[in-house]
Amino acid sequence: MKILKIVLLNLLFFIIFVLAVNAIFLFTDKKINPEKPFRMYIPYENHLYYLLRDRKYLRSPSGLQYKNKKPIVLYGGSFSYGYLLPEDESFGYLLAEKSKRTVYNYSIASRGLQQMLYFLEKDIHYDDFTAPDYVIYTFIDDHVRRLYTPCNANDNVEFIDYKKVNNDLIRNNSPLKYLHSLYIFNKLQSSIYNKFFKLQKENQNMDLVLLYFEKSKKFFEKHYPDTKFVILLYPTGQDNYIHSAKWKELEKDGFIVINANELVKDDLTKDEYKLDDKSHPNSKAWRLICDKLVKKLDL
Numbered sequence: 596m597k598i599l600k601i602v603l604l605n606l607l608f609f610i611i612f613v614l615a616v617n618a619i620f621l622f623t624d625k626k627i628n629p630e631k632p633f634r635m636y637i638p639y640e641n642h643l644y645y646l647l648r649d650r651k652y653l654r655s656p657s658g659l660q661y662k663n664k665k666p667i668v669l670y671g672g673s674f675s676y677g678y679l680l681p682e683d684e685s686f687g688y689l690l691a692e693k694s695k696r697t698v699y700n701y702s703i704a705s706r707g708l709q710q711m712l713y714f715l716e717k718d719i720h721y722d723d724f725t726a727p728d729y730v731i732y733t734f735i736d737d738h739v740r741r742l743y744t745p746c747n748a749n750d751n752v753e754f755i756d757y758k759k760v761n762n763d764l765i766r767n768n769s770p771l772k773y774l775h776s777l778y779i780f781n782k783l784q785s786s787i788y789n790k791f792f793k794l795q796k797e798n799q800n801m802d803l804v805l806l807y808f809e810k811s812k813k814f815f816e817k818h819y820p821d822t823k824f825v826i827l828l829y830p831t832g833q834d835n836y837i838h839s840a841k842w843k844e845l846e847k848d849g850f851i852v853i854n855a856n857e858l859v860k861d862d863l864t865k866d867e868y869k870l871d872d873k874s875h876p877n878s879k880a881w882r883l884i885c886d887k888l889v890k891k892l893d894l
Contacts (some may be wrong), residue, residue, distance in 0.1 A: 654682070654700040656721055658691030665728035666697035667894070670711040672746070673704035674829055675733035677881075679870055684878035686733070686885070693885045694894035699724060705746035707738035708807040709755040712764065715814040729892065730815060731825040732808070736836045739800050742807075744785045759803060764810055801841045808845060825851045825892070827884075831874070832864040851892070858887045 654676060658666075669675050669687055677685030677700075687700035699721055703710055711732065714720075737746070745754050756767040808826065815822045826845065828837040842852045855863055861883075866873065868880035888894065 653703065654685060654687050656723065657682075657685075657688040657698045657700070658695070659697050659723070661691065661695045661697055664694070664696045664894075666699060666725060667691075667694065668727045668730045669698060669700040669702055669733070670714075670730065671702040671733035672707050672710075672735065672738065672741075673702075674735060674876055675702035675731075676700065676704050677702075678704050678875045679872065680875075680878060680881075684881070686876075686881045689878070689881050689885045690888065690894075693889045696728070696894065697725075699727070702733070705741075707741045707746075708804065708811075709742065709757060712757065712807055712811050713755050715811055726819045727815075727822050729823050729825055729894070731827055731888075732811075733827045733829050734837065735829050735831050736834050737831070739804060739836055740785065742800070742803060745781050757807075759806065762806070764806055797835060797839070798841070801836060801839050804836070805841060805845060808850065809848065812848075812850070823851060823892075824849070825853060827853050827855055827858075827888075829855045829876070830862070830864050853888075853891070855884060858891065859883045 667690060669690075675686055677687070682688055685700070686702075687698040690696075691698040701711070701714055701719075740746075756769075757764040758767040808824075812824050815824065826842070828842070830837060837854065846852050861868075863876065863880055863884075868876060868883075870877045
């Protein structure tokens with residue numbers, strides 16, 4: 596009986612500790628300007644309403660004045676969104692000006708492949724959206740980790756999770772998903788990924804990445820059969836997946852896969868192409884990429 600009391604007491608202390616740590620990170624995170632698109636505070640399902648009503652968390656469409664050519668759609672995370680960049684220095688804006696096309700940017704910082712698939716399944720789009728000529732997804736290696744755990748451990752938005760079932764992806768509604776609101780759980784899961792999944796299960800992870808792209812492409816083929824799907828592989832300096840031979844499988848299925856370094860014929864991990872955070876692309880990088888993309892794809 597005494598041992599049971601000790602066990603229960605320790606369990607209680609552990610639960611209090613977990614909740615306290617999570618509350619601290621939740622409280623400190625709230626101090627960040629909630630208008631910034633890379634911090635979202637409301638449950639994800641409700642978040643969609645605010646996405647399209649207030650446009651607080653998505654870039655506004657760029658180049659709406661260009662009507663002569665079909666638009667371009669962007670998906671991805673903070674790179675494609677233009678983290679810390681003003682509107683007129685972001686990927687979408689620069690691509691619109693260079694291509695003379697409207698660009699709809701559905702990228703959201705700290706998100707990735709699930710975000711794209713979720714938007715497509717829920718038919719989330721701007722009211723003035725029309726059939727695109729190109730879809731461009733900017734891929735970085737960390738998007739693979741985000742298939743298992745939120746990008747940031749203190750991210751308190753509902754984690755969008757899919758599970759593989761018979762070579763298909765189905766929303767995972769397991770009650771365990773609510774644990775992603777806990778800082779410690781996310782931190783632990785991220786550590787597990789880095790230790791056991793990042794390199795040891797590279798082929799398995801890449802198969803999952805390919806499945807996300809294949810399923811997303813089917814949505815466009817169904818509704819916009821003439822749309823071309825481009826995957827822009829952007830280096831970060833800690834890259835394994837962007838160099839995978841499995842991208843060739845997507846090229847055989849009609850995807851256009853472009854390595855950003857090869858496109859610009861330079862190393863985009865150089866400091867001259869980064870913001871002060873030494874991680875995200877600056878406007879110099881995006882101007883160079885847009886110039887080369889427009890020529891390569893004849894945009």
